[in-house]
Amino acid sequence: MILYLIFRCNCGRANYAKEGVLQKKCVCGKTFKVKDRKIIHRAPDAEKASELVRKLQEEKYGGGYFTTADKIRK
Numbered sequence: 001m002i003l004y005l006i007f008r009c010n011c012g013r014a015n016y017a018k019e020g021v022l023q024k025k026c027v028c029g030k031t032f033k034v035k036d037r038k039i040i041h042r043a044p045d046a047e048k049a050s051e052l053v054r055k056l057q058e059e060k061y062g063g064g065y066f067t068t069a070d071k072i073r074k
């Protein structure tokens, strides 16, 4: 079963990557190796992973942060 791994970039943003993906680029522009990150959560699908990421962001930045979610999709 493929899992989605949830972790934080050095900038503090939560990100997720499909298990097996080697590198991930954060919205801050930094690229890092997924296996070097501390995994905070695991999720069974992308929908759950993005939900967990959203919760982590809300914990850190407050509920209004994801008004900029459109930027992440680009």
Ligand SMILES: [Zn+2]
Residues within 6 Å of the ligand: 009, 010, 011, 012, 013, 026, 027, 028, 029, 030
């Ligand atoms: Zn970042």
